[in-house]
Amino acid sequence: MQRRDLLKLAAYGAGALAIGRRGVAQPEPNHHRIIDAHIHLFDPSRPGGVPWPEKDDAVLYKPSTPERYAAMSAKFGVVGAIAIEASPLATDNQWLLNVAANHPVIVGIVGDLVPGTPAYLGDLERLHANPLFLGFRYGNLWNRDLAIDLKKPGFMDGLNALSQAGLVFESANPDPSLIRAILEVSDRVDGLRIVIDHLPHAPIPADDAGRKEYEANLHRLGENPHVFVKLSEIPVVTNGRLVKDPAYYQAPLDSIWNVFGEGRILFGSDWPNSDHVAPFADTISIVKGYISRKSPGAAEKYFWKNSIAAYKWRPRKPDQPALAV
16 A cells, blocks of 8 residues: 555544544533523323313413423523422322433422421431432412411421421522511521522512512522522513513613622523413523623523532433532
8 A cells, every 4th residue: 555545544534533523412511501490390191180280271281291391402501400399299299209210301309398297307308318309399389378387386397407408498489578588597597508489570569668678688698608599480571572682681680690699590491381471492592691791600600500509419411510529
């Protein structure tokens, strides 16, 4: 074989190797990956049905599964999600864990427990044995009132047990009363990690006194390094049309960002509940438009790093990011 033929062969081999490498899917850089910290899973077709959504909800009343979510969200850089309870049924904690076990796109679940009930401590211990169980949600949901329930026997003891287990207390659908109650929890339970969901959607009091109290309570919560906030339920419809301009959202989101800082704010889509307001593509577009005004490091924290700090989830797939040890 002539030398020039050897050079051609070597060049061909190098080119083929490069093409082969390009043909293999490479993981996205961490700053392009997203962990969605708020989705809901349910299956109305299962025996006995579901307590939510309602049968007349044409948008939501169909199976909300990890397969459906992954197929829809992957093209936007989503590599994992946290499933948040959508049922007050005690058995649905295990249902969620069973679903998550077979789908590594789900990095953890937040269930539903009621502190102070006879079954609470046993259920907490049993569920905590599963590393996919990250904590539970409590607030303006399932006809509950945290401000009232905090005074019930055993409730605060239950939250202390949650803190000692290293699990998360998550709120549901905030309003000024719930924010006030969460502040009481923050003051009384040392070290408890708290996640406030849907804060951009919380109604702000119109009267001066109410607004000042609400803002003061948020600032006090912002002083607790264990309190995290989800920028979820962001999209707004005005005059029957979805507002897609990120500039529209900047001031209200910045007011939250400035209180809690870039280290304690998480992304959550609220899928599929968000479909009532905006398609997933528009939700992602709005939040990416907002976060593009921040530094790349802040965006990385928002889209995945802060969710690890809040929930302590662990990667289940090679493309899910992890904090450097």
